[in-house]
Amino acid sequence: MAPTTRSPFRRTLALLASAAILAQAGVSGVAYAQTAPEAAAPGVATPAPPAAVQTAPAPAAPQQTPAIQSAVPGNGPASVADLAEGLLDAVVNISTSQNVKDDEGVGPAPRAPDGSPFQEFFNDFFDKKQGNKGPNHNVSSLGSGFVIDPAGYIVTNNHVIEGADDIEVNFANGSKLKAKLIGTDTKTDLSVLKVEPKVPLKAVKFGDSSEMRIGDWVMAIGNPFGFGGSVTVGIISGRGRNINAGPYDNFIQTDAAINKGNSGGPLFNMKGEVIGINTAIISPSGGSIGIGFSVPSELASGVVAQLREYGETRRGWLGVRIQPVTDDIADSLGLDTAKGALVAGVIKGGPVDDGSIKAGDVILKFDGKAVNEMRDLPRVVAESAVGKQVDVVVLRDGKEQTVKVTLGRLEDSDQAAASGGSQDGVITPDPDENNDMDQPDTGDQVQPAPDAPNQNQGQDQATPDTGTPKNVLGLSLSLLSPETRKAFGIAESVDGVVVTEVTPGSASAEKGLKPGDVIVEVAQEFMKSPDAVASKVQALKREGRRNAQLMIASANGDLRFVAVPME
Numbered sequence: 294m295a296p297t298t299r300s301p302f303r304r305t306l307a308l309l310a311s312a313a314i315l316a317q318a319g320v321s322g323v324a325y326a327q328t329a330p331e332a333a334a335p336g337v338a339t340p341a342p343p344a345a346v347q348t349a350p351a352p353a354a355p356q357q358t359p360a361i362q363s364a365v366p367g368n369g370p371a372s373v374a375d376l377a378e379g380l381l382d383a384v385v386n387i388s389t390s391q392n393v394k395d396d397e398g399v400g401p402a403p404r405a406p407d408g409s410p411f412q413e414f415f416n417d418f419f420d421k422k423q424g425n426k427g428p429n430h431n432v433s434s435l436g437s438g439f440v441i442d443p444a445g446y447i448v449t450n451n452h453v454i455e456g457a458d459d460i461e462v463n464f465a466n467g468s469k470l471k472a473k474l475i476g477t478d479t480k481t482d483l484s485v486l487k488v489e490p491k492v493p494l495k496a497v498k499f500g501d502s503s504e505m506r507i508g509d510w511v512m513a514i515g516n517p518f519g520f521g522g523s524v525t526v527g528i529i530s531g532r533g534r535n536i537n538a539g540p541y542d543n544f545i546q547t548d549a550a551i552n553k554g555n556s557g558g559p560l561f562n563m564k565g566e567v568i569g570i571n572t573a574i575i576s577p578s579g580g581s582i583g584i585g586f587s588v589p590s591e592l593a594s595g596v597v598a599q600l601r602e603y604g605e606t607r608r609g610w611l612g613v614r615i616q617p618v619t620d621d622i623a624d625s626l627g628l629d630t631a632k633g634a635l636v637a638g639v640i641k642g643g644p645v646d647d648g649s650i651k652a653g654d655v656i657l658k659f660d661g662k663a664v665n666e667m668r669d670l671p672r673v674v675a676e677s678a679v680g681k682q683v684d685v686v687v688l689r690d691g692k693e694q695t696v697k698v699t700l701g702r703l704e705d706s707d708q709a710a711a712s713g714g715s716q717d718g719v720i721t722p723d724p725d726e727n728n729d730m731d732q733p734d735t736g737d738q739v740q741p742a743p744d745a746p747n748q749n750q751g752q753d754q755a756t757p758d759t760g761t762p763k764n765v766l767g768l769s770l771s772l773l774s775p776e777t778r779k780a781f782g783i784a785e786s787v788d789g790v791v792v793t794e795v796t797p798g799s800a801s802a803e804k805g806l807k808p809g810d811v812i813v814e815v816a817q818e819f820m821k822s823p824d825a826v827a828s829k830v831q832a833l834k835r836e837g838r839r840n841a842q843l844m845i846a847s848a849n850g851d852l853r854f855v856a857v858p859m860e
Contacts (some may be wrong), residue, residue, distance in 0.1 A: 308752025319608060329631060331363060333511070333604050333708045334768075335676050338481045340374075343383060347610075348601075348602060353852075355762050371492075373481040373512055373524070373526055373563075376512065376561075376563065376565055377512065377514065377524045379565060380497060380512075380514060380559075380561060380565055381465050381514060381522055381524075382464070382465045382466070383439055383440045383464060383496055383497040384437065384438070384439050384440075384465070384493070384514040384515065384522070384559060385437070385438045385439065385440065385447060385462050385464055385465075385670060386435065386436075386437060386438075386462070386463040386516040386521045387435070387436045387437065387447075387449055387453055387454065387460065387461070387462055387463070387472070387486075387557065388433060388434070388435050388460075388461045389433065389434050389435075389436075389453070389454050389457035389458075389459065389460050389461070390433045390457065390458060390459045391433075391456050391457050391458050391459075392458050394745070395714045398498060398502065400594045404544075410464065412465065415657055416442065423674060431602070433704070434453065434555060435516055435519055435554050436449060436453030436454070436516065436556045436557045436558075437449065437452060437514075437515035437516040437554065437555055437556060437557045437558030437559075437571070437681070438453070438462070438486065438556065438557045438558065439452075439497055439514075439557075439559040439567065440494045440495060440497065441496055441498070441499070441567075441597065442494075442496055442499065443490075443493035443494045443495070444490075444493070444494075445470075445487055445489055445490050445494060445497045446475070446485060446486070446487055446554075446601060447462060447472065447485070447486040447487070447489040447812070448483065448485055448557070448559035448570065448597055449483075449484050449486060449556075449557030449570075449594075450482050450483065450556045450570065450572055451477045451478065451479055451482045451484045452478075452481060452482055452556065453484070453556050453557045454474060454484055454486070455477075455623060459471070460472040460473075460474065460486060461758070462486065462488050463521065464494075465521070465522055469719050470488040470489065470490065470766045470787045472486040472487065472488050473486065473487045473488075474486060475487050475600060475601060475604055476601070476603070476604040476605055476606075477600070478596050478600060478605075478606045479539075480539045480540055480541055480606075480675075481539060481541055481588055481592060481593065482538065482539065482572055482588065483570065483588065483593055483596050483600070484541065484557075484600070485597055485601055487560075494788055494802050497559065497561075497565065497566070497567055498566060498567065499566065499567050499568075499590045499591065499593070499597075500562050500564065500567060500568045500590055501564025501568070501591065502545060502568040502569060502589035502590040502591045503589075503591045505529055505532070505562065505568055505836030506529065506853075507529050507530065507531060508528055508529065508560065509528060509529050509563075510526065510527075510528055510562075510563050510846075511526070511527060511528065511529055511547055511560050511561060511562060511568070511569075512524060512525070512526050512549065512560070512561045512563070512846065513525045513526075513527075513547070513549040513550070513551055513555060513558060513559070513560050513569060513571055513585075514558055514559060515551070515555035515556075515557075515558030515559075516554045516555065517550075517551075517552035517553065517555050517856075518552060518553060518554050519552045519554060520554075523555075525550040526549055527547050527548040527549030527550070527583070528547065528548060528549075528688060529545060529546070529547055530546045530547055530548050530583075530584075531545075531546035532545060532546070532589075532704075534546045534586060535668060536573060536586060538572070538573060538672050540672075540675075541592060541675060542674045543589055543666070544572070544586040544587060544588065544589070544591055545560065545568070545586065545588075545589050546584065547560060547569075547571045547585050547587060548584070548585070549583030549585065550575070550581040550583070550585075551571050551574050551581055552580055552581050552822075553574075553579065554558045555571045555574075555585075556571060556572060557570065557571070557572075558570070558571045559571070560587045566590075567590055568587075568589065569586060569588060569589055569590060569593075570587055570588045570590075570593050571586075571587050572586055572587060572588050573585070573586045574586070574725065574755035576770050583589040588665065588684060592672070592676070595676055602612075607677040607702060608674075608679070608702070608703040609641070609674050609677035609678065609679055609681065609700035609701070609702070610639040610643070610644060610674070610679075610700060610701040610702055610703040610704075611644060611645060611670075611674045611698065611701075612639065612642075612643020612644045612645055612646065612701060612734060613636050613637075613638065613639055613640065613643070613645060613650060613656075614636070614637045614638035614639070614640065614851075614852065615634040615635060615636055615637060615656075615667055616634075616635050616637050616667065616853055616854060617631075617634075617635065617666065617667040618631045618632060618633050618634070618635050618655060618666075618667070619631055619855030619856060621840045621857075621858065622635060622840070622854060622856040623815065623857045624838075624839055624840050624856065625779065625838060625840040625841060625842035626655060626688060626691070626838075626842060627691050628655070628688065632657065632664070632665050632666065633655040633656055633657045633664050633665075633666075633667075633688065634655065634656045634664050634666075634667040634670040635653075635654075635655050635667070635854050636650060636651065636652055636653065636654045636655070636656065636671070636687075637652060637844075637852045637853050637854055638652050638851070638852040639651065639652060640840040644698055644699060644700055644701040645698050649685075649696045649697070649698050650685065650687060650696060650698065652844065652852060653687065653689070653814065653817045653844065653854070654687040654688065654689050655687060655688040655689075655779060656670055656685060656686070656687050657687065657688060657693065658671065658684075658685065658686035659673050659674065659677075659683065659685055659686075660681075660683035660684065660685075661684070663742035664665065674700070675703070677700055678700070679700060679701065679702040680699065680700065680701075680702075681699070681700050682697055682698070682699045682700075683697070683698060684696075684697055685697070685698055690817065701783055708754075721825070751815070752777075764796060765823065765826050765827045765830060766799070766800060766801050766830060766841065766857050766859065767791050767795060767799025767800060767801040767802060768794070768795060768796070768799075768801050768806065768812075768858070769792070769793045769794035769795075769796075770791065770793065770812070770823035771790070771791050771793050771823065772790065772791070772822060772823070773787075773789065773811065774788065777791050780806065781809035782809070782848045783809065783811060783848045784848065784849055784850050786850050787811050787812075787813075787846045787848070787849075787850050788811075788813065789811040789812050789813040789819070789820050789821075789846060790811065790812045790820050790821075790822060790823055790825070790826055791809070791810075791811050791812075792806060792807070792808055792809065792810045792811070792812065793808055794808055795807060795808060800857050800858045800859075801857050804855045804857055805855070806845065806855065806857075807849055809847075810825060810845050810846070810847065811845065811846040811847075811848075812843055812845060813835075813844040813846050813852070814843070814844035815829040815830065815841055815842070815843055815844075816833060816838075816841065816842055817842070817844075829841075830859060833859065834859055838855040838859065839858060839859065840857060840858050840859065841855060841856070841857050842854060842855075843855050843856075
């Protein structure tokens with residue numbers, strides 16, 4: 294086949310037509326990669342695009358459009374460098390040393406103090422194994438702290454400096470000063486130190502942690518593993534955490550990295566205010582897994598102020614024994630939800646021994662603050678000033694009442710004897726006694742005490758009232774008498790109706806009732822006899838109640854409340 298030839302004129306027309314189509318595609322929005330249009334050849338008119346393709350009139354003049362930009366972010370999240378720069382000088386490293394006798398350190402293996410460098414750990418381990426220590430040796434530890442006053446007052450954790458013979462504060466500029474312990478509070482794990490600087494120190498102030506919300510950004514600065522001046526950033530992951538570290542647990546949870554050595558360091562908000570003191574972590578490995586806990590400033594600031602002023606804490610004291618309000622107890626009291634703190638007893642000689650608050654009351658508000666659960670009450674009482682008169686809202690006889698009480702002062706030494714070692718402004722039940730009201734007692738609940746009287750033998754034995762049902766709520770009941778008191782070791786100060794047997798599998802057994810317990814009240818009415826108990830239970834059933842609230846006294850007189858379902 295002969296080669297085909299085309300005239301230059303036809304080739305030019307084809308090129309012009311192609312250029313027109315491409316130009317129209319740019320106008321109609323079909324082509325997304327735009328570039329600056331090319332000018333037509335001089336003296337050559339550009340043909341109009343076909344009518345079927347044209348969707349909008351061509352612009353009067355060509356416009357320059359920017360080239361496509363990459364979708365990859367340029368600078369990342371906003372920097373906290375300026376914020377950190379202004380705070381680093383106020384955060385200090387704290388090192389302590391303690392003189393320990395050799396026999397005090399004998400154990401399976403030496404344990405590295407929190408935050409100590411690994412080299413010191415291994416030296417301590419091998420020195421002890423090789424017997425290179427003398428009669429005494431020094432144990433050192435590292436932690437963090439922060440300056441709250443340019444005059445030299447520093448806050449840290451109690452566990453950082455506890456038992457230390459020597460405390461040294463290391464500043465960001467490399468200077469070191471010996472520190473004196475001003476005061477410490479083991480219940481909140483806080484301590485205040487004092488150094489004597491030659492020039493005023495850089496200080497930070499407390500913010501209001503109550504304003505912080507879950508999801509707010511926070512920044513921690515401290516001395517993790519001996520690496521001073523370390524900054525980490527995260528958010529508030531939770532509030533009001535109870536980790537059983539003390540009676541006033543109300544921790545802020547954060548995912549900002551906190552490790553060993555961060556203890557005592559500050560947790561800042563984005564204004565540069567201290568809203569928490571980093572205290573504890575949860576970590577199977579010993580390193581950060583994003584679950585750290587800080588003492589909130591709303592609790593810490595008051596404690597620190599008292600330690601600075603008095604060298605000790607001076608907490609309010611209400612003088613009541615409390616327990617949780619369970620769902621069953623709430624139902625028996627007519628509460629719509631389980632809330633408040635149930636008063637199980639009033640301490641003789643305490644601030645409310647005048648009858649202003651009674652056993653069986655449910656404290657719903659204290660000094661304007663809601664008591665949503667039992668553990669809220671000890672904290673708000675402790676934070677209140679000694680001698681302050683406060684309004685307390687209680688639920689009594691099914692109605693809310695407001696009573697005025699004047700707080701006493703919680704004296705650790707005096708209250709330790711009165712409460713068996715649990716002092717927190719109010720006295721909570723003994724951990725070994727009815728720890729979980731909803732769990733059955735693990736002991737033998739069926740058999741009475743070995744010397745308990747047999748109700749079917751002898752006329753001199755104590756027996757239930759004539760006609761009283763043998764079983765009330767799964768309980769065999771008897772009058773209190775000299776014989777039953779002796780058999781169960783019940784104190785003379787205890788009065789009511791004694792439980793002699795508990796039916797296995799009954800609701801009472803599941804609630805932990807056992808032989809020797811004494812029923813003092815049912816639904817806030819004093820019980821004099823087994824018949825009275827049976828009558829009151831029947832009355833509650835007729836009222837449509839599902840649970841009977843019992844005030845139970847142990848043999849030594851300690852009180853607690855138990856809500857027993859009425860089957």
